[in-house]
Amino acid sequence: MTITKNGILDKVGIWISSLCAVHCLALPILLPIAPLIGASFFADAWFERTILSLSLLVGFWALFSGFYRYHRQLYPLYSLSVGGLIYWNKGMFGDAYEPLTIAVGAFLLISAHIVNLKLCSDCKACEDH
Template sequence: MGFKINWDALGIATSLACAIHCAVLPLLLTSLPIFGINIIENLPFEYLMIFLAFLIGAISLYHGYKKHHHRSGPFLMFGLGIALLLAKQTWHHLQVWFLVPAVISIVTAHFRNFQLCRRANHCHATDCNH
């Protein structure tokens, strides 16, 4: 049996890492600019994190959709979350109001995808670990 990646778990971890970055990092690492390092409100870094969340999430959800459950609900919830992350970048002064529902939406999409994979008739315990 080969190595398998649980894409939903990876997607949830990526979403939570993004939330931690956005919420906690400014509080803990405000001294980094003294050392010439700026990852707080660094637009390329922010868009890289959103792109990674999108890429991992899309792979995960597509796998679940194609091989297991054929339901679009997780895609819709995930799309809403990604749209809210992009809105956070557009209306930066409202970022907390966009970030919290974005992370909840993305994590819920991955969790729902995981549930649907588990419930699929052809899905056995080893098949759903992606």
């Protein structure tokens, strides 16, 4: 049984992308209490970029494995790439639109994994492995 066949990487990617979105969306609410609990590093840009980079690395590994080994469909990789670009540049439309930008980027990242899971589960080549 391969890593991609049972979808472990896609499931990890969904979790990491979801946690990244929750972090970004909840941060304005939790920021005032962060220094009280010694967690002010959660607001640092390096922390956000590290989580997003980890999410994208897992995502590209999972999606490329699905593409290369099984279904040969590129659109999950496109969705992951566009979602990552949007998420990385979440402030491009200003602070007022940042939550919407985060939601769109996270949706594209998570949907890329869900589509990859579906493509791998429906693929005839996956049944042979």
